Amino acid sequence: MGKIIAIANQKGGVGKTSTSINLAASLAAAEKKILLIDIDPQANTSSGIGIHETDSTIYEVLIGKKSVEKSIIRSIMPFMDLIPSSIDLVGAEIELVDMHERERRLTEALNDLVSVYDFILIDCPPSLSLLTLNALTAANSVLIPVQCEYFALEGLGALLNTINIVKQNLNKQLTIEGVLLTMFDQRLRLSTQVSEEVKRYFGDKVFKAIIHRNVRISEAPSHGKPILMYDAMSIGARDYLSLADEILTRNNMK
Amino acid sequence: MGKIIAIANQKGGVGKTSTSINLAASLAAAEKKILLIDIDPQANTSSGIGIHETDSTIYEVLIGKKSVEKSIIRSIMPFMDLIPSSIDLVGAEIELVDMHERERRLTEALNDLVSVYDFILIDCPPSLSLLTLNALTAANSVLIPVQCEYFALEGLGALLNTINIVKQNLNKQLTIEGVLLTMFDQRLRLSTQVSEEVKRYFGDKVFKAIIHRNVRISEAPSHGKPILMYDAMSIGARDYLSLADEILTRNNMK
Ligand SMILES: Nc1ncnc2c1ncn2[C@@H]1O[C@H](COP(=O)(O)OP(=O)(O)OP(=O)(O)O)[C@@H](O)[C@H]1O
Ligand SMILES: Nc1ncnc2c1ncn2[C@@H]1O[C@H](COP(=O)(O)OP(=O)(O)OP(=O)(O)O)[C@@H](O)[C@H]1O
Numbered sequence: 050m051g052k053i054i055a056i057a058n059q060k061g062g063v064g065k066t067s068t069s070i071n072l073a074a075s076l077a078a079a080e081k082k083i084l085l086i087d088i089d090p091q092a093n094t095s096s097g098i099g100i101h102e103t104d105s106t107i108y109e110v111l112i113g114k115k116s117v118e119k120s121i122i123r124s125i126m127p128f129m130d131l132i133p134s135s136i137d138l139v140g141a142e143i144e145l146v147d148m149h150e151r152e153r154r155l156t157e158a159l160n161d162l163v164s165v166y167d168f169i170l171i172d173c174p175p176s177l178s179l180l181t182l183n184a185l186t187a188a189n190s191v192l193i194p195v196q197c198e199y200f201a202l203e204g205l206g207a208l209l210n211t212i213n214i215v216k217q218n219l220n221k222q223l224t225i226e227g228v229l230l231t232m233f234d235q236r237l238r239l240s241t242q243v244s245e246e247v248k249r250y251f252g253d254k255v256f257k258a259i260i261h262r263n264v265r266i267s268e269a270p271s272h273g274k275p276i277l278m279y280d281a282m283s284i285g286a287r288d289y290l291s292l293a294d295e296i297l298t299r300n301n302m303k
Numbered sequence: 304m305g306k307i308i309a310i311a312n313q314k315g316g317v318g319k320t321s322t323s324i325n326l327a328a329s330l331a332a333a334e335k336k337i338l339l340i341d342i343d344p345q346a347n348t349s350s351g352i353g354i355h356e357t358d359s360t361i362y363e364v365l366i367g368k369k370s371v372e373k374s375i376i377r378s379i380m381p382f383m384d385l386i387p388s389s390i391d392l393v394g395a396e397i398e399l400v401d402m403h404e405r406e407r408r409l410t411e412a413l414n415d416l417v418s419v420y421d422f423i424l425i426d427c428p429p430s431l432s433l434l435t436l437n438a439l440t441a442a443n444s445v446l447i448p449v450q451c452e453y454f455a456l457e458g459l460g461a462l463l464n465t466i467n468i469v470k471q472n473l474n475k476q477l478t479i480e481g482v483l484l485t486m487f488d489q490r491l492r493l494s495t496q497v498s499e500e501v502k503r504y505f506g507d508k509v510f511k512a513i514i515h516r517n518v519r520i521s522e523a524p525s526h527g528k529p530i531l532m533y534d535a536m537s538i539g540a541r542d543y544l545s546l547a548d549e550i551l552t553r554n555n556m557k
């Protein structure tokens with residue numbers, strides 16, 4: 050039975066997309082069957098693995114215009130499929146408002162897919178609005194990337210609050226998969242201060258694996274590749290492989 | 304007559320908030336009367352200058368529950384006032400959907416304030432939804448921070464498209480104040496590649512002033528201060544003072 054993990058944080062630029070792509074690719078490299086879902090109108094996860102124009106996206110699926118099966122496409126990596134996004138999804142936030150069970154559209158769509166994949170990863174937009182709520186309602190757990198800087202630390206309260214609200218009203222089984230420190234720069238005292246604060250608060254929910262700041266991670270999407278394919282020897286590739294390893298171990302799937 | 308500038312880019316983490324705070328402070332240091340408006344539910348601009356709890360925020364103003372005058376507060380700098388935000392603003396996106404002239408709520412609210420201030424700067428959330436549309440509809444011009452990395456470059460198309468739609472349907476006089484390269488790291492070839500691409504596309508709309516990556520800029524908000532007060536000697540402070548200088552010159556206000 051596939052595990053659905055939402056990758057969420059309303060703070061912008063903390064590494065949600067980089068984590069969605071590179072964790073998915075690292076799990077796929079371990080021959081786990083992965084479905085990557087891009088639910089961000091910016092569609093960075095889609096373009097970051099070279100997908101720019103498609104017939105059907107998550108938008109058509111959420112508003113009920115196309116089936117989810119018709120929207121799945123192969124990706125550049127074996128074992129990794131994608132449901133892409135597009136800018137049309139901006140309109141979805143308004144269109145969904147008046148729909149029946151508007152937070153459960155994604156849950157419904159994924160019902161038949163959980164038996165097909167080992168993991169379904171959902172890349173969320175930087176907001177706590179309807180698209181993110183759909184992801185948190187559909188997910189078994191949420192992975193929270195936290196950039197090692199002040200504003201990212203500050204935003205955690207609102208995110209945890211939202212997770213609790215979803216737990217109480219929409220998805221009783223939602224858990225925290227883990228908290229991932231991203232863009233960690235060991236030369237900076239600020240990085241260390243924020244990471245210690247995060248560890249103090251979240252204890253062993255914080256992954257042992259840490260994603261260090263590594264320019265190769267930011268170069269890879271311009272080539273339409275996960276870091277593992279772009280530069281397998283890089284620190285970035287190694288960090289995401291460690292994360293995948295830790296997640297497989299935590300879920301008894303190694 | 305005050306100029307209203309929206310600081311917008313739907314890509315997360317590109318420096319909208321850092322630019323809102325630090326440009327506002329630098330203009331205030333030149334004794335221009337500045338109103339800083341935080342229209343992002345994350346409320347980073349508010350917390351970044353030490354404001355955490357207030358009676359009235361932009362949320363109450365937008366839904367018509369409080370007057371804009373009652374919501375203005377002094378900030379840590381003379382000449383710089385703030386209308387803060389709060390997490391309640393997440394609800395505004397849904398509440399505003401059914402309101403009369405829902406994209407003009409902010410325009411209405413600012414009508415009486417433009418004669419009071421030299422500049423009104425609006426920090427937008429990382430999205431192209433109703434809050435950003437309100438800012439673009441109210442503004443005379445939009446300042447676009449662009450982080451020197453691939454995803455930030457890629458998102459410009461959607462942003463320019465939105466600006467054109469607003470120009471045609473909601474705000475005929477909307478112009479581009481300028482494009483600001485942020486987090487520029489001269490050691491990285493990617494930084495140079497992206498900045499050259501941006502200059503090729505935008506020509507002299509790109510500010511001469513460039514904001515370099517400087518850890519002091521990311522430390523300042525944890526002390527509730529603009530970079531100018533936190534470390535006036537830093538490269539970050541110098542960069543934002545250059546930007547303020549360039550904007551005053553372009554607007555014949557020096
Ligand atoms: N470990 C890292 N080292 C260097 N650059 C990184 C790293 N992780 C991400 N980046 C870069 O930082 C920027 C922000 O990352 P990313 O787009 O993954 O964040 P995000 O949370 O998905 O942003 P948004 O909120 O806009 O969706 C991107 O340009 C990305 O390539
Ligand atoms: N020039 C810089 N050098 C170093 N760090 C910076 C610089 N500019 C911004 N930062 C830091 O990068 C992070 C993102 O910046 P900021 O919050 O201003 O972006 P934003 O576009 O407002 O993000 P969001 O989309 O979430 O609103 C913050 O932690 C900030 O302190």
Ligand SMILES: [Mg+2]
Pocket residue numbers: 065066067089093094173174
């Ligand atoms: Mg993203």
Ligand SMILES: [Mg+2]
Pocket residue numbers: 319320321343347348427428
């Ligand atoms: Mg911001």
